[in-house]
Amino acid sequence: MSIQDSLEKIRPALQTRVANSLARGAGVRENFQEQLGRFLDLIAQALVSGDASWLDPILEEWSNARTQTDLQQGERNLSGLLHQVITYSLELGREMLSEADALELVAGLMPIYLHAVEKAAALENESRLQYVSNELQSAQIRLKKLDKSKSNFVAVAAHELKTPLTLIEGYAAMIGDLAAQENEQMHMLIQGTHNGIRRMREIVDDMIDVSQIDNHLLVLNFQPLWLNRLFNMLQADFTNIIGQRRHTLEIRPFAGSEELLFADPERLYQALKNLVSNAIKYTPDGGKIIIDGRILSGFVEVTITDTGIGIAPENQEVIFEKFGQLGDVSLHSSGKTKFKGGGPGLGLAITKGIIEAHQGSVWVESEGYDEVKCPGSTFHVLLPQRTQPSDPNLAKLFGAGENSPAQLPDDF
Structure with a gap:
């Protein structure tokens, strides 16, 4: 067959x-x-x-x-x-x-x-x-739609909160003016209200900043500045908190810290302040924070080193994402400088957005997370070494970066 x-x-x-x-x-x-x-x-x-x-x-x-x-x-x-x-x-x-x-x-x-x-x-x-x-x-x-929805929510929520917050702030100020100066208890209650309003306004402002960064609407106002002046302002602003936490804040002079740069002073100060605040928050009482830096080819590098609990390698990029929370959220507690105090998780995301808007970069190095050994962390900020503004009119105004410190405002 x-x-x-x-x-x-x-x-x-x-x-x-x-x-x-x-x-x-x-x-x-x-x-x-x-x-x-x-x-x-x-x-x-x-x-x-x-x-x-x-x-x-x-x-x-x-x-x-x-x-x-x-x-x-x-x-x-x-x-x-x-x-x-x-x-x-x-x-x-x-x-x-x-x-x-x-x-x-x-x-x-x-x-x-x-x-x-x-x-x-x-x-x-x-x-x-x-x-x-x-x-x-x-x-x-x-995921893109979800992220867009989250960004839209942040923008809308921030602006919706801003109006009632302004009203509360105004009425609280009026109550404070009407309260008798000798009424210590009333004064204490009003002061507590003001503190709460101030913290809420900081959060709303952070939400607005994140919204601007996400939507590429962050506008920088480039002006001449000196990094050492920003560092001195940081030391003055954190003096009380450093004392309360028994920390040491050491600012080391380095080549480039006294040289004129063009950047947005307010935004750059905001970014550095967030990094110092983060270092204070995650360093146990009695720790040390060091601000240092160096000149690289075409860049100035600023480092903020702490003796804190460190950051696990897998979280060293996550912390720069908005709402990036490490640890158990159920143990969350509000506070910008309290040890391991919580927050909305926006500060480092804002810092990253500000530095990148300057065409710079920010990253962190840490051996890992350990609350006993405290390996610490070092945050690096890399900024272009701009010695004159990109705007020709500003270049003429400031003499293409040749002005002496006496000819410019003392704030920065």
């Missing part, structure tokens, strides 16, 4: 067994048997021609017919179908053919089946890869 005749002999039983095994329901089985019949016709053609590629079109058709749900759940895969066809072909050959005819049929079918299995595996891998790629792209789109 020829191989073609052997295949025709087992074909009806083969179609029935494969259909009963893989298809559920009479209607489904009928349609499946029709498709399976086409497949077996092509196998017969491949046997006659000796070319297994006759199966490629129907395998591609079946692969393309799989839905997203099929791909997600791993159903209707070609490999499973081919496995059943091969298994039942071998079984029926043993049951219905002589040993010699069965061996001849298997020898003829195996190269065709192997080609089909390889082709099916390649098609399935391609489909799966495309599915995963589409899912990843969809996830990225959803």
Whole structure:
């Protein structure tokens, strides 16, 4: 008996067994048997021609017919179908053919089946890869929308909070003016109200800053400044807090700290203040904070080093993201300088936005997180060494950076 005749002999039983095994329901089985019949016709053609590629079109058709749900759940895969066809072909050959005819049929079918299995595996891998790629792209789109929604919420919430906060602040000031000066208890209550309002305004201002950074609306006002003057202002502003926490704040003079730079003094001070505040917050009482720096090619580097609890390597980028919170949020406590005190998680994100708006960069180095050994952290701020403003009119006004400190405001 020829191989073609052997295949025709087992074909009806083969179609029935494969259909009963893989298809559920009479209607489904009928349609499946029709498709399976086409497949077996092509196998017969491949046997006659000796070319297994006759199966490629129907395998591609079946692969393309799989839905997203099929791909997600791993159903209707070609490999499973081919496995059943091969298994039942071998079984029926043993049951219905002589040993010699069965061996001849298997020898003829195996190269065709192997080609089909390889082709099916390649098609399935391609489909799966495309599915995963589409899912990843969809996830990225959803994340962008979520991030945009969060940014929009921050912007709207900040502006919505600003108006009632201004009213509360005004009425609190009026109450303070009306309260009798000798009423110490009333004065204490009003002072507490003012402190709460001031902290709330700081948070609202931070939210507005984050919104401006996210939407590329942060405007810098470049002016001449000297870093050592900013450092002196930081030391003056943190004197009381440093004393309360028994910290030491050491400011080391370095090449470049007394040289004129053009930057936005208020924004740069805000960025450095956030870094010092962060160092105070995560350094146990009695610790030390050092402000230092150096000149690099075309840049000035400022470093703020603390003897605090450190930052784990996996969190050294997370802390610069907005709302980046480390540790257990359930243990959160408000406070800008209290040890491990919480906050909305905006300060370092704002610092990063301000420094990058200056075409600089900021990063942190730490051996890791350890509340016992306190390995500390070092924050690096890299600023372009601008010695004259980019605006030609300002360059004329300030003499292209040749002004002496006596000719410029003393604030910076």
